[in-house]
Amino acid sequence: MNIKNLIENNKYLEARKEIIKLNSVDIANFLEDDVNVDTMLILFRLLPKDMAADVFSYMSIDMQKYIIQSITDKEIKSIVDELFLDDAVDLLEEMPANIVKGVLKNTSKGRRDLINQFLNYEEYSAGSIMTIEFVNLRKEMTIKDALEYIKKVGLDKQTINTCYVIDKYRKLEGIISIRKLILNDENTLIKDIMKENYVYINTYDDQEYVASQFKKYDLTSMPVVDKEHRLVGIITIDDIVDIIDQENTEDFQKMAAMEPSENEYLKTGVFKLAKHRIIWLLILMISATFTGAIIRRFENTLQSVVILASFIPMLMDTGGNAGSQSSTLVIRGIALGEIELKDMLKVVWKEFRVSIIAGFTLAVVNFFRIYYIEKVQFLVAVTVCLSLFFTVVLAKMVGGMLPIIAKKLKLDPAIMASPLITTIVDAVALTVYFSLATFLLGI
Amino acid sequence: MNIKNLIENNKYLEARKEIIKLNSVDIANFLEDDVNVDTMLILFRLLPKDMAADVFSYMSIDMQKYIIQSITDKEIKSIVDELFLDDAVDLLEEMPANIVKGVLKNTSKGRRDLINQFLNYEEYSAGSIMTIEFVNLRKEMTIKDALEYIKKVGLDKQTINTCYVIDKYRKLEGIISIRKLILNDENTLIKDIMKENYVYINTYDDQEYVASQFKKYDLTSMPVVDKEHRLVGIITIDDIVDIIDQENTEDFQKMAAMEPSENEYLKTGVFKLAKHRIIWLLILMISATFTGAIIRRFENTLQSVVILASFIPMLMDTGGNAGSQSSTLVIRGIALGEIELKDMLKVVWKEFRVSIIAGFTLAVVNFFRIYYIEKVQFLVAVTVCLSLFFTVVLAKMVGGMLPIIAKKLKLDPAIMASPLITTIVDAVALTVYFSLATFLLGI
Numbered sequence: 001m002n003i004k005n006l007i008e009n010n011k012y013l014e015a016r017k018e019i020i021k022l023n024s025v026d027i028a029n030f031l032e033d034d035v036n037v038d039t040m041l042i043l044f045r046l047l048p049k050d051m052a053a054d055v056f057s058y059m060s061i062d063m064q065k066y067i068i069q070s071i072t073d074k075e076i077k078s079i080v081d082e083l084f085l086d087d088a089v090d091l092l093e094e095m096p097a098n099i100v101k102g103v104l105k106n107t108s109k110g111r112r113d114l115i116n117q118f119l120n121y122e123e124y125s126a127g128s129i130m131t132i133e134f135v136n137l138r139k140e141m142t143i144k145d146a147l148e149y150i151k152k153v154g155l156d157k158q159t160i161n162t163c164y165v166i167d168k169y170r171k172l173e174g175i176i177s178i179r180k181l182i183l184n185d186e187n188t189l190i191k192d193i194m195k196e197n198y199v200y201i202n203t204y205d206d207q208e209y210v211a212s213q214f215k216k217y218d219l220t221s222m223p224v225v226d227k228e229h230r231l232v233g234i235i236t237i238d239d240i241v242d243i244i245d246q247e248n249t250e251d252f253q254k255m256a257a258m259e260p261s262e263n264e265y266l267k268t269g270v271f272k273l274a275k276h277r278i279i280w281l282l283i284l285m286i287s288a289t290f291t292g293a294i295i296r297r298f299e300n301t302l303q304s305v306v307i308l309a310s311f312i313p314m315l316m317d318t319g320g321n322a323g324s325q326s327s328t329l330v331i332r333g334i335a336l337g338e339i340e341l342k343d344m345l346k347v348v349w350k351e352f353r354v355s356i357i358a359g360f361t362l363a364v365v366n367f368f369r370i371y372y373i374e375k376v377q378f379l380v381a382v383t384v385c386l387s388l389f390f391t392v393v394l395a396k397m398v399g400g401m402l403p404i405i406a407k408k409l410k411l412d413p414a415i416m417a418s419p420l421i422t423t424i425v426d427a428v429a430l431t432v433y434f435s436l437a438t439f440l441l442g443i
Numbered sequence: 444m445n446i447k448n449l450i451e452n453n454k455y456l457e458a459r460k461e462i463i464k465l466n467s468v469d470i471a472n473f474l475e476d477d478v479n480v481d482t483m484l485i486l487f488r489l490l491p492k493d494m495a496a497d498v499f500s501y502m503s504i505d506m507q508k509y510i511i512q513s514i515t516d517k518e519i520k521s522i523v524d525e526l527f528l529d530d531a532v533d534l535l536e537e538m539p540a541n542i543v544k545g546v547l548k549n550t551s552k553g554r555r556d557l558i559n560q561f562l563n564y565e566e567y568s569a570g571s572i573m574t575i576e577f578v579n580l581r582k583e584m585t586i587k588d589a590l591e592y593i594k595k596v597g598l599d600k601q602t603i604n605t606c607y608v609i610d611k612y613r614k615l616e617g618i619i620s621i622r623k624l625i626l627n628d629e630n631t632l633i634k635d636i637m638k639e640n641y642v643y644i645n646t647y648d649d650q651e652y653v654a655s656q657f658k659k660y661d662l663t664s665m666p667v668v669d670k671e672h673r674l675v676g677i678i679t680i681d682d683i684v685d686i687i688d689q690e691n692t693e694d695f696q697k698m699a700a701m702e703p704s705e706n707e708y709l710k711t712g713v714f715k716l717a718k719h720r721i722i723w724l725l726i727l728m729i730s731a732t733f734t735g736a737i738i739r740r741f742e743n744t745l746q747s748v749v750i751l752a753s754f755i756p757m758l759m760d761t762g763g764n765a766g767s768q769s770s771t772l773v774i775r776g777i778a779l780g781e782i783e784l785k786d787m788l789k790v791v792w793k794e795f796r797v798s799i800i801a802g803f804t805l806a807v808v809n810f811f812r813i814y815y816i817e818k819v820q821f822l823v824a825v826t827v828c829l830s831l832f833f834t835v836v837l838a839k840m841v842g843g844m845l846p847i848i849a850k851k852l853k854l855d856p857a858i859m860a861s862p863l864i865t866t867i868v869d870a871v872a873l874t875v876y877f878s879l880a881t882f883l884l885g886i
Contacts (some may be wrong), residue, residue, distance in 0.1 A: 021640060022640070023640065023642065023660060023681055025659055025660050025661070039828075049507055091684070139840075147625060149465060150625060150626075151626055154622065154625065158626070160621075161621070161622075163606045178603075178604070178621055178625070179597065179603050179604075179621075182590060182593060182594060182597065182603070182621070183593075183594055184551075197464060197465070197466065198522065199466065199845070201507070211860050213686075214684070215684055215688070216468055217466060217468050218681045219661060219681075220680065220681065237663065237680050237681070238661045238663065238680070239682070240661075240684070241657070241658055241680070241683070241684065241687065241863050242658075242690070244687055245658070245685065245687070245779060248687075248691045249775055251695075251769065252694075252695075252698075252771050252775050253772070253775075255528075255695075255771070256764075256767050256768050256771035256772075256861065257764050257768060258768050258771070258772075260804050261776070264774050264776070264785060265775075265776045265780045265781060265782060265790075265793075266776070266781060266782060266789060266790075266793075267774070270793060270796040270800065271800070273772075273793070273797045274797045274800040274801050274804075277768050277797070277801055278800075278801050278804050278805070280764070280836075281764055281765060281768075281801060281805055282804070282805065283759060284760060284761065284764055284809075285757060285760070285761045285805055285809065286812070288756050288757035288760045288761065289757065289812070291755040291756035291757065291760075292754055292756060292757055293753070295752050295753040295755070296753045299749050299750070299753075302749055302752055303749050304748070306742050306745055306746050307739065307742070309738050309752050309755070310735040310736070310738040310739045310742075311735055312738070312752070312755055312756070313731050313734035313735060313738070313755070313759060313869050313873070314728060314731035314732065314734070314735055315545065316756060316760075317727060317728070317731045317734075317757060317759075317862075317866060317869065318724060318727065318728045318731065318863060320865070321699075321700050321723070321724055321727055321862045322720075322724060324699050324700075324862070325700060325701050325720050325724075326694055327699075327876050328696065328699035328701070329696070329699075329701075329708050329716075330697070330708070331695075332692055332695050332696075332708075333707070333708045333709070336688060336692070338707045338708060338709060339708060339709060343709060346709060347709075350708075350709075350713060350716070353713040354713050354716045354717045354720070357713065357717040357721075358717050358720055358721050358724060361717075361721050361725070362721070362725065364726055365725060365728075369729070369732075379520070392724075403684075403773075415605050417866075418699065418767065418861050419760075419763075419764045419767070422470065422760060422763070423760060425490075426756050426760065430756070438770060
């Protein structure tokens, strides 16, 4: 690569010229992955001030820490002052206390107070993800006044695509898109064209709720108000995209019986990874004791017809798979707001019918296979296939119901996924299996 | 509710007055969920023309079909003409052929050609999700010219927050944000402030790739170009949010061994639901045959020490859970672009170390439980716990590797999830278990 050659020949200024042509995201990736840390630091310090802050905001936490610890106080101040407030707050939330102290020491007073205020909002609340870089107008302004005002202050604002109309107590009165400002006559009063029927959120709302509102109303930004309906910040959709990914990752992790973690897999230590996994493995392992106890209760049945044991894995696996299909669909439906508590009966009735079809098909195929091909004794084959049918029906009912019940109990539906469903279904499946065997085979 | 009372007293015009104060999304929900279809149709026809199209675009496919079949050709034309082009195309993609024909018949010629062109882009490609409502400028324009031009054409455009600079062959030369137009002097030439180093996509790019570019570069819109780099459309982030949800839903479904489907659970028929589930259940059921065969091979071992059977569920479940934890993290890491093919060895080494910790902890707890509390014979307890340890290590290695191997083979990593991992791990776990038992217990 051209830039790399320039660097190898120590032509840093020429390399810089090439680098600043790139997008900030690509510069961050280049500095982080393609050169060693010393070269990274040299090149980083050569970047123009505003670009440096932007590139910095796209780097990994580890690299940010390294940079903060390697540059002068003056350089830190310049970066933190240039960063958008929400990026600065994100940065400080991830840093160890001594670095935070160092950074805040080097930040101008007004900004320091703001950062401290933001650090006080509860994690994952709307307050913690909002930004304060927005344009606020007054309803008595004309479009001409408004555009002049925007020209004056707009450079600092993260987004000017929507402007916010507030009264003298900072209470939010309406919103207006830049589009409307441009398309209307310049003498029009803001109050005549502002939208008074807008969607807003409160500082204490959970980020998951915020994301759902963005999706529901197809918005690109939303105002955040405090208890007195004063405008305190805005949330833009680019942050929402990250939150959607984050919430989905959390669901994936919970559904695979792990404690959720926001850290990237490759950047997480082995002990931390193990810690997040072991607790659920232990709980589920000990739950499986009950299943073992069931088998022990039927030890005599098993001893007389040992071949029964060879169908245990197939029964357990099919039951688990059938159940987790249902629970996954319902958990996802709840997460997307498509399934609500009141739909419980609809879900159960639907799962009942689906499970009859699926269970019947599987049982017939299985009967054909074990009776005609594997030449298993007729009554054993009947026992296995009847058990299979009941297991599938039961697994799908349990899988469909438990996530909704969890939701009703204010638990996260995602914990009612494959691992837990499997453990429950196993126990019932084996009870059915051995009871049927004892009865049909007359043991 | 007030509106409902007005409707019950047949005061439709007064109800209309209240309804049009609401957000289009809420109107759509109200009409769909809170009134019967006849009232819905009356109220819908009372809506102002542009609002009707907007409300229509937020309704479910079934309701849209019902409305299209119940209103006059003229009303259809007015709705289809008012809809944003991408919404109109989405609508037609979901409708049966006879309705599509009826709708197109009632659409103006130019729009019909455009719709047909859009319907030709491959499903899930950038072309199929883009919109053509954008503002295009010329680089010789001044900001003043540009703003005047926007004022003239801007009302029809879905977003004017970013404008696109094209040459006379429609080739894309640069992009410029409305923010820059407002903040700069009105005599500035577009070419002096436009951004020439922009991110773009091709019509044939897959929507998943498009979404990843949006996330990577924190964008709110992106230009779509054809093979000659001519600007043919734009994609806005509100559509990307839907795609992210859609892609995640697909992963959730595949990971629970289902064929993916875009349809809402409650709105999908029982047979369709069953169809999407049965094939994988069958494949996995038949794969479990191998596990059964392993048990049958060790029938003698089992007959001598029947208690061994009672630990099969615990071993299988723990192995399955341990494996799906690893595969879920790796699948998710690949989906988010955090894990790449070249990270294979890093992942395996990490999983190896995590599995040693997890396997050891589980084995120790389990030994304590079954030897000291359940008073199982010493050598049986050793067999069970050693098997448990090896099973966890093996499950995590398999779970960590298979998704990356799938990716290497150009398969979707999401199929290497819990169900398949469990089936594979079961077979190996039971082989280890019975081999160890035969050896240690001297059977």
